[in-house]
Amino acid sequence: MKTWQRSLFALCALVALFGGAAYAQAPGAPPVEFPYTGNRTAVWIVAQLHILFAAFILGAPIFVVISEWLGYRKQDPRYDRLAKEVMKVTVILYSMTALTGGLFIFVLLATYPQFTTWLINHFFLVFAVVYPLLFIGETILLYMYFYSWDAWKGEKKARHIALGVLLNLVGTITLFVIDGPTSFMNTPVKAEGMSPAEFLATATLWDKIYNYSWMPMNLHRLVGNVTFGGFITGLVAAYMYMAAKKEEERAYYDWMGFVGNLIGVGALLFLPFMGYLLAYELCDYDASICPYMMADQLSMFFEMQGAMVGLIFLASNYYIWLSMKRIEGVERVRMTIFAPIVMVALPFVMTWAWDRFPVPDPMSLAILIPLTLLPVVLGRFIPLTVSSRTVIKVGFLMVVVGDAIWLTPHGFVPTGAKLVAELELPSDWNFLALMPAKNSAAFTLVFVTVVNYIIYNRAISQGTIVWGKIDFASQFVLVFLAFSAIWTMGLMGAVRSLLRKYFHTYNLLPDFTAESFTPTLAYSAWWITAITVAFYVVVSFAIFVTLRPSEAKGHAPEGSPAPAGAK
Amino acid sequence: MGNVIKKLVIGLVVGGVLFGVTKALEFPTVFQMMFFAYAILGAVVFILLDAPSLKPLSGVKALGALLVFYIVLCVAYIAGASLWPQYDPEDEKGKIEKILKPKRAATEQGKADELIARAKALDEQAKALAERIKALGGDQAPAAQGAGGAGGPTSTSGAAGGDILKLGEDQWQLQECYNCHKLRGEGGKKRGPELDNIGSYMTVEDIKQKILDPRSWMADGFEKEYEKKKMPDKYKDLMEEKDVEALASWLVTFKNTSVNTPKPIKKK
Numbered sequence: 001m002k003t004w005q006r007s008l009f010a011l012c013a014l015v016a017l018f019g020g021a022a023y024a025q026a027p028g029a030p031p032v033e034f035p036y037t038g039n040r041t042a043v044w045i046v047a048q049l050h051i052l053f054a055a056f057i058l059g060a061p062i063f064v065v066i067s068e069w070l071g072y073r074k075q076d077p078r079y080d081r082l083a084k085e086v087m088k089v090t091v092i093l094y095s096m097t098a099l100t101g102g103l104f105i106f107v108l109l110a111t112y113p114q115f116t117t118w119l120i121n122h123f124f125l126v127f128a129v130v131y132p133l134l135f136i137g138e139t140i141l142l143y144m145y146f147y148s149w150d151a152w153k154g155e156k157k158a159r160h161i162a163l164g165v166l167l168n169l170v171g172t173i174t175l176f177v178i179d180g181p182t183s184f185m186n187t188p189v190k191a192e193g194m195s196p197a198e199f200l201a202t203a204t205l206w207d208k209i210y211n212y213s214w215m216p217m218n219l220h221r222l223v224g225n226v227t228f229g230g231f232i233t234g235l236v237a238a239y240m241y242m243a244a245k246k247e248e249e250r251a252y253y254d255w256m257g258f259v260g261n262l263i264g265v266g267a268l269l270f271l272p273f274m275g276y277l278l279a280y281e282l283c284d285y286d287a288s289i290c291p292y293m294m295a296d297q298l299s300m301f302f303e304m305q306g307a308m309v310g311l312i313f314l315a316s317n318y319y320i321w322l323s324m325k326r327i328e329g330v331e332r333v334r335m336t337i338f339a340p341i342v343m344v345a346l347p348f349v350m351t352w353a354w355d356r357f358p359v360p361d362p363m364s365l366a367i368l369i370p371l372t373l374l375p376v377v378l379g380r381f382i383p384l385t386v387s388s389r390t391v392i393k394v395g396f397l398m399v400v401v402g403d404a405i406w407l408t409p410h411g412f413v414p415t416g417a418k419l420v421a422e423l424e425l426p427s428d429w430n431f432l433a434l435m436p437a438k439n440s441a442a443f444t445l446v447f448v449t450v451v452n453y454i455i456y457n458r459a460i461s462q463g464t465i466v467w468g469k470i471d472f473a474s475q476f477v478l479v480f481l482a483f484s485a486i487w488t489m490g491l492m493g494a495v496r497s498l499l500r501k502y503f504h505t506y507n508l509l510p511d512f513t514a515e516s517f518t519p520t521l522a523y524s525a526w527w528i529t530a531i532t533v534a535f536y537v538v539v540s541f542a543i544f545v546t547l548r549p550s551e552a553k554g555h556a557p558e559g560s561p562a563p564a565g566a567k
Numbered sequence: 568m569g570n571v572i573k574k575l576v577i578g579l580v581v582g583g584v585l586f587g588v589t590k591a592l593e594f595p596t597v598f599q600m601m602f603f604a605y606a607i608l609g610a611v612v613f614i615l616l617d618a619p620s621l622k623p624l625s626g627v628k629a630l631g632a633l634l635v636f637y638i639v640l641c642v643a644y645i646a647g648a649s650l651w652p653q654y655d656p657e658d659e660k661g662k663i664e665k666i667l668k669p670k671r672a673a674t675e676q677g678k679a680d681e682l683i684a685r686a687k688a689l690d691e692q693a694k695a696l697a698e699r700i701k702a703l704g705g706d707q708a709p710a711a712q713g714a715g716g717a718g719g720p721t722s723t724s725g726a727a728g729g730d731i732l733k734l735g736e737d738q739w740q741l742q743e744c745y746n747c748h749k750l751r752g753e754g755g756k757k758r759g760p761e762l763d764n765i766g767s768y769m770t771v772e773d774i775k776q777k778i779l780d781p782r783s784w785m786a787d788g789f790e791k792e793y794e795k796k797k798m799p800d801k802y803k804d805l806m807e808e809k810d811v812e813a814l815a816s817w818l819v820t821f822k823n824t825s826v827n828t829p830k831p832i833k834k835k
Contacts, residue, residue, distance in 0.1 A: 192782070192796075195804045242629040287758060287797040291746035297659065300651040307647065314612065321616060396612055404605040412597045414654035416746065416754065422595050429594070473621040476636055483640050502663045507801050510670050516663060517656045525648030529641050536637070 032110040039111035040515040041527060046107050048493050048531045050100035052486060053538075056232055057097050058171045059225030060090045061145075063233070063263045065164035072157050082256050084149055085547055086233055091146050092542040094139075115504040115511075123181045125205055134174040141167040172222065179217050180209035185505045186496065187212035187285045196508045212285040213278060220274040223267050228485055230264025235482035236543050238475040243548070251468030257478050258323060262453075264481065265316045269449060272309065272442040275492070282499065286506070289499055295416040297518040301495050303409055304521060308488040310403030313445045315481050317399060320452045321392060322474040329463030333388040336379030339451055340386060340394035342371060346447055347398070347405060350440030355431060372447060388455045395448040402444035408432045414521075486535060490528035571614050578610020662741050669807050735817025738810050742802065750821070758797060760786040763826035766819040773831070774815035779803040780835065787829040 034042040064083045071079025108116045120127050145163050152160035189207050191199045200208075237257035244250040283290035292298060324330050349371055357363040370377075410416075410433035411424040425433055500506045502516040510516075585602040594602075624632055671677040739745065745754025749761040765774065769784075777784045781798035792798070802811070 192800065196801075197804075242625065242633070245625075284795070286799045286801065288743065288746060288799050288801075291743070291758075296743070296746065297654045300654070303651055304648050318612075318615065325620075393613070393616065396616065397609065400605065400609040400612060403608070404602070407605075408598075408601070412595075412652055414652040415658075423597060424595065425598065426593055429592070471620040472623045473618075476621075476632075479633065479636065480640065483637070487644055502667060507804065510667050512667060512671050512674075512676075516667075517659045518654060519656065520653040521651055522645070522649040522653055525645045529645050533637070533641065 031113055034107075034111065038515055039513065042107050043104075043111055044494070044497070044527060045531055045534075046100055046104045047497075048490055048528075049535060050097065050104045051493060052228075052489065052531070052535045053093050053097040053100055055221070055225045055228045055489065056539075057090050057094050057142075058175055059227070059229030060086050060232065061142075061164065061168050061171060061229075062226050063229060064090070065161060065168060067259070068157075068164060069161050072161065078252060078255060081252070082233070082259060085256075086229075086236065087146050087149070088546040089232075089236060089539075089542050091142065092546055093539065094142055096538055096542075098135075112504065112513075115509060118509060119181055119185070119505070122200075122208060123184075123205070126177060126180060126209075130177055131174070134170060134177060137170050138167070138174055141170055175221060175225070176218050177209075179214055179221065183214040183217045184208050184211050186499055187214075187282065188505050188508050190285075190507075200508065213281050216274070216278040216281045220271070220278045223270050223274050224489065227264050227267040227271055228489065230260050230262070230267060231478075231482040231485045232539065233260030234264060234478040235539070236260070236547070238478040238482075239540070239543050240547060241475050247468055254467045254470050257470075257475070261316070261319055261478060261481065264485070265449060265453075268312065268316065268485075269446045272446070276439075276442075291416065292501065293495070293499065295410070297415060298495055298498060299409070299416075300414050300521045301491060301498075301524070303407065304525070305488065305491055305495075306403075306407045308484055308491065310399075310406060310445075312481060312484050312488070313449060314396075314399055314403070315477050315484070317392075317396060317449060317452050319474055319477045319481070320449075320456050321396075322471045322477065324388070324392070324456060324459055326466050326470045327459045327463040328466060330388065330459045333455060333459045333462055334385040335388055335391045335451075335455060335458070336375050336382075337384040337386050338375040338378045338382075340391050342374050343391075343394055343398045343444070343448055343451065346371065347402060347437075347440045347444045350443055351405075351431065351437045354436035354439060355434075358436070375451075388459065391455060392452055395452055398444055398448050402441040402448070405432060405437050405441040406445075408437075483532065483536070486532045487528055490531055491524070494524050494528065570617055574610050574614045574617075578607050578613075581609070582606030665737075666741055666805065731813045732817045732820065734810070734813035735815070738806070738814040739817065742806065742814075744814075747798070758792065760789060760829045761826055762818060762828060763821050763823040764828035765831075766822040767824065768828065768831050769819065771812070771815045771819050774818050775811050777831070778806070778811050778814065783833070783835040784831045785834050786831055789829065793834075 031039065033039065037045065064086050067079045067086075068083040071077065071081075071083065105116075141163065145160070145167050148160060148163065152163075188196055189199055189203045189211055190196050234257050237253045237260055241250055241253035241257060244253055279290075279293065282293075294302060350368060353364045353367045357367075408425070410430065411419045413419050413423050431437055498518055500511075501518075502511050503509060504511050582603040582605075585606050586599050589599045589602050672681060739750070744750075747758035748754060750763060769777070773784065779802060781796070781800050782793075785793040806814075
């Protein structure tokens with residue numbers, strides 16, 4: 001996209017922002033009624049779209065800079081090309097982030113003017129000074145980083161990488177700053193013995209920002225952004241692989257898909273625990289949030305989340321399986337027999353250990369850490385091995401078992417109030433629905449994925465990768481991973497907003513509108529899917545516009561079979 | 568093809584075994600079907616693992632395949648979400664209305680709405696009186712005044728002088744106390760003590776104090792929950808005085824000594 005087009009987007013965003021602000025200044029301005037969607041869903045759509053674009057433009061530069069640095073260190077032009085191509089897409093999507101951000105504030109002011117001005121007043125310095133400055137800083141750095149790419153190479157490459165690091169620093173600070181008011185809406189400041197309104201009157205800006213869920217949300221979003229960026233890179237690679245006409249191009253985009261997936265999955269391994277930390281802090285803030293999430297109105301949302309996470313882990317490991325198939329000599333790769341043994345034992349031992357020694361009892365770690373290290377330790381002394389194929393297949397079996405444990409609910413009802421014996425897990429088996437079992441399922445998924453990547457690394461060090469010859473189904477796996485990750489983000493975004501129940505700010509500012517109820521999972525799924533599709537259309541367009549023409553330029557052959565060492 | 572059938576058969580056998588075992592262990596039917604579905608998922612995964620490589624597609628075929636794939640994903644996710652049990656928003660709307668009514672009444676808009684409602688009620692009364700006068704030919708004063716005084720808005724509970732215990736039970740449902748406390752065999756999950764015998768240990772005032780200030784009392788054996796301040800202290804801001812009174816009055820009627828309600832320990 002040309003500079004003038006990007007500028008036009010940014011201008012539209014600013015007009016929307018100031019237009020909305022001017023509208024809200026009109027005394028007694030009644031809220032607008034959005035047709036068809038209603039006000040709440042209108043806000044939902046623009047907010048979610050904004051978050052999706054923002055997540056990419058904050059997450060992608062993190063691994064773009066890492067990729068550029070790897071290319072500089074290894075003198076491998078593929079890494080630099082990957083970084084630049086992802087950056088091209090990022091720059092286009094930055095304009096969309098600005099546009100949807102402006103639309104977001106406009107829709108908020110139009111639909112909930114009193115609440116929006118209340119929130120802006122409480123975070124005036126943030127919205128009026130800090131965030132705009134960060135936004136301007138990010139814009140300058142982003143365009144500098146992108147447009148100096150060709151000029152700052154060779155000896156000036158280190159300078160360019162340093163600029164990228166600065167870009168990421170500003171991006172991360174921007175994320176942390178905007179998470180302040182966002183987390184405040186869920187867990188506003190409170191003090192024992194005082195009403196929330198009384199304490200708020202005396203609270204400083206830092207008190208409001210540094211609330212219960214601020215840092216957990218920062219961590220969850222930071223890790224989630226990297227995951228998301230990785231999977232979108234995989235999506236870019238899948239599209240370009242399908243469109244490639246030359247072997248060298250196919251080889252390069254096969255490699256790019258692998259790298260994107262590696263980053264996405266690598267960050268994904270930490271995500272369940274970041275999410276758990278966020279949920280823990282929310283429940284710690286107000287214990288009634290926990291049953292609302294897990295046992296009441298939102299319980300089936302978390303069942304759907306369980307299904308999505310299970311599918312994502314299955315797909316990630318399936319991609320490794322397909323990647324292994326294109327490595328010549330993979331049949332020779334073997335692994336200690338203790339790896340599949342521990343994989344099988346892990347969920348059951350973990351469930352027992354955490355049930356017997358609940359967190360934070362350190363005895364549980366005394367059992368679990370040695371268990372996970374057992375293959376490494378015993379494998380050195382007892383030379384019994386099995387083929388990599390066997391290990392991976394046992395791994396898949398345990399992914400299915402882990403998914404099954406994660407998915408099994410306490411009762412097949414949308415709310416605990418309607419629980420009847422015919423829909424409830426028998427009491428002797430109730431442990432399957434409790435946190436020790438769910439945690440053990442999450443750990444099993446992570447452990448299997450790590451073992452599979454170890455096997456993969458072993459395979460590429462012992463064999464020869466034939467880039468460009470991967471099973472074509474792998475490209476659909478990359479598309480599936482990106483789509484599912486986006487859908488899950490939409491689902492969790494809905495959950496985070498719905499946690500406020502009938503409040504704009506939990507326990508502080510009620511939502512008196514008729515829409516302040518919990519929507520059904522089916523209704524939510526429709527809108528999450530629609531938003532995901534809208535996002536996909538824009539991203540697909542961005543990829544087509546930025547990267548298609550670059551195919552016509554000659555690129556040095558980069559896809560010949562890589563022997564060990566040239567990874 | 569033979570391989571696919573073999574794996575499918577294995578999946579069906581494993582599914583059948585799981586179905587049978589869960590049936591013998593008296594799992595509800597829905598869980599039996601769920602475990603069967605897990606086995607079929609496993610079979611599908613293993614079929615995919617050994618599936619032949621997909622031939623590369625390009626151009627329009629690739630685009631068409633992508634579009635079809637997206638449509639399948641959209642349908643699968645919407646249908647999958649719709650298959651889970653759905654919470655009925657109507658269950659919640661009435662509750663929200665009741666909880667927020669006093670807060671709405673306290674706002675400027677709420678006060679204006681109340682004045683408008685009173686004006687309308689007075690207007691209706693005046694019209695009714697005029698009709699009666701007309702019916703009597705205007706000769707006689709109306710035999711009796713219209714019923715009711717200046718009709719104000721109904722109180723939150725709609726139980727003006729009515730059943731305080733019913734109001735208390737309503738509050739139990741509205742504030743969703745059952746999420747943490749088991750009572751009459753319903754609710755709980757052991758976050759808080761069972762309350763079936765609370766009336767044997769606490770008075771109405773004691774229970775009111777606990778609701779408004781959770782730190783004032785601790786249930787014996789719930790030290791961990793007390794230290795972690797598990798019971799929210801938001802009810803003093805969310806509930807009206809009369810609602811707390813009603814809830815406490817209702818709870819104090821529970822004196823079922825067969826249930827092991829832990830002894831409350833005064834902390835403040």
